[in-house]
Amino acid sequence: xxxxxxxxxxxxxxxxxxxxxxxxxxxxxxxxxxxxxxxxxxxxxxxxxxxxxx
Amino acid sequence: xxxxxxxxxxxxxxxxxxxxxxxxxxxxxxxxxxxxxxxxxxxxxxxxxxxxxxxxxxxxxxxxxxxxxxxxxxxxxxxxxxxxxxxxxxxxxxxxxxxxxxxxxxxxxxxxxxxxxxxxxxxxxxxxxxxxxxxxxxxxxxxxxxxxxxxxxxxxxxxxxxxxxxxxxxxxxxxxxxxxxxxxxxxxxxxxxxxxxxxxxxxxxxxxxxxxxxxxxxxxxxxxxxxxxxxxxxxxxxxxxxxxxxxxxxxxxxxxxxxxxxxxxxxxxxxxxxxxxxxxxxxxxxxxxxxxxxxxxxxxxxxxxxxxxxxxxxxxxxxxxxxxxxxxxxxxxxxxxxxxxxxxxxxxxxxxxxxxxxxxxxxxxxxxxxxxxxxxxxxxxxxx
Numbered sequence: 001x002x003x004x005x006x007x008x009x010x011x012x013x014x015x016x017x018x019x020x021x022x023x024x025x026x027x028x029x030x031x032x033x034x035x036x037x038x039x040x041x042x043x044x045x046x047x048x049x050x051x052x053x054x
Numbered sequence: 055x056x057x058x059x060x061x062x063x064x065x066x067x068x069x070x071x072x073x074x075x076x077x078x079x080x081x082x083x084x085x086x087x088x089x090x091x092x093x094x095x096x097x098x099x100x101x102x103x104x105x106x107x108x109x110x111x112x113x114x115x116x117x118x119x120x121x122x123x124x125x126x127x128x129x130x131x132x133x134x135x136x137x138x139x140x141x142x143x144x145x146x147x148x149x150x151x152x153x154x155x156x157x158x159x160x161x162x163x164x165x166x167x168x169x170x171x172x173x174x175x176x177x178x179x180x181x182x183x184x185x186x187x188x189x190x191x192x193x194x195x196x197x198x199x200x201x202x203x204x205x206x207x208x209x210x211x212x213x214x215x216x217x218x219x220x221x222x223x224x225x226x227x228x229x230x231x232x233x234x235x236x237x238x239x240x241x242x243x244x245x246x247x248x249x250x251x252x253x254x255x256x257x258x259x260x261x262x263x264x265x266x267x268x269x270x271x272x273x274x275x276x277x278x279x280x281x282x283x284x285x286x287x288x289x290x291x292x293x294x295x296x297x298x299x300x301x302x303x304x305x306x307x308x309x310x311x312x313x314x315x316x317x318x319x320x321x322x323x324x325x326x327x328x329x330x331x332x333x334x335x336x337x338x339x340x341x342x343x344x345x346x347x348x349x350x351x352x353x354x355x356x357x358x359x360x361x362x363x364x365x366x367x368x369x370x371x372x373x374x375x376x377x378x379x380x381x382x383x384x385x386x387x388x389x390x391x392x393x394x395x396x397x398x399x400x401x402x403x404x405x406x407x408x409x410x411x412x413x414x415x416x417x418x419x420x421x422x423x424x425x426x427x428x429x430x431x432x433x434x435x436x437x438x
Contacts, residue, residue, distance in 0.1 A: 007116060008067070008097045008343060009372070010107075021428050040427050041372050042099065043347030044071070 004030040004049040009042035013049065058161030059084030060357055061146065063136055063301070065093045066189065068166035068330030068346050070122060075354035077126045083358075085128035086158065088148065091191055093119025093132035099343060101193045102217035103374045105225035111194035139163065139305040141323055162325050162357055165302060165313055169295035169331040169341065174209055179272035184209075185290045187218070196290065203227060207276055207286035209268065211238035213373055215292035216255070220375045223259045230261045230284050232268060232276075239373065242382040243417050244393035244404045250419055254378035254400070295341055297332045312339050317363035317437070319353040329353055337366055337436040338387040344369050345436070368415075368433030370426040381423040385415030386436055397422060403429075 001015040013019070013033075018026040022040065024033055030049065037046050060076065062069045065087050073085055087093070094115040100107055104114060123130040133151035140147070146158045171186025185196045200206075203226050208219050211233035223229045233240070237248025238255065252262055263278055270277040276284045297312040308314040308322035312334030319327045319335075329349040331341045340346075345366050355362035373380040378400055385391060385406050391414060395404040403422045406415035416429050 009099050010103075010374075011372075019427075021431070038347065041370070042343040043345075044343070045074075045347075047074075 061160035064166035065089035071350040079358035165328040172294040174291035204287035210293040258377040366436040
């Protein structure tokens, strides 16, 4: 599972950690997050995230 | 017959985010974005940490105007200026890049024109160019010919000034930061965290003159109020923003610090809306990305036919100062209280408590910034 980074503010979503406080359990792949989810730091939509290669 | 669509003035995060959110709900209504800039899509917050990202003005661009236009089935008129709004005829008068005049009808008009850097007023000998950065064109001008490892004088140790200073110092520039406040992010941090941040910035190689201001600028040299002389190659001022209001004023819209909008982001004209740095909601001016996205979503729904009043949760802001990472969540406008700080050294949590000792804002440093999202959920909404 890849980490994803917000192209606006650089917030990194790490699937290993998830975001339990937002109802996203540890181990949730980015692709499995609801489309309505947005960046917790800057609020842009899920579409504004890119996979971190490597 | 003219198909009167949605016309958005401005191609910053506000204008383009609105267009994107609107297109999710409405694929039919014509959308036109008019911008005095080049219309490139870029991340505004990254202007103040571009060096750390290994980027310059050109590589900060995520996509060009024609690409975003095609993606969202809309027209982007780059390098066009709006000369006037005729609210009766619902027509704009524009000037194109070639200087030619043209007119464009609108059904609903959205002002997303942003803000200018606040001009820095100081006594000057000679003509010193004072740079200010609040968009990609500004950033390109600032970076162009910036002398390698040069001496840079930064005026203003607020959020943007501190971020720029840290980024430039890390990139090898000799940075001097001047601010009349006793510590950086003066209005956002309690003294203990403020002093920690100041020490961290000094540790990153900067020279700080806090509690001081520039008395006089001459070419290559600034004289501070205590008589200290600071040599520099370039000056950058980051002392705040002034919403761009001239178009709204000239059109006779209600204007205060920003263009006054209601909970539907509607100005005093029912068919004209405003969002972002140029707008003033009941929560006051909020020049941050998080409320901007909330505004874009709520206005997109309203424009698509479902009236959606703006709701703003508490607003945690991450300050990109790698020397000492900071996150802040300012209390709602006009609320008074006191700071309560725990933790030590570089890892602190400060809660801003109201009269009844309820937390209504916070500031975090170092590893404690990881608590920002859980803490933000405990804070009062800015607009509920």
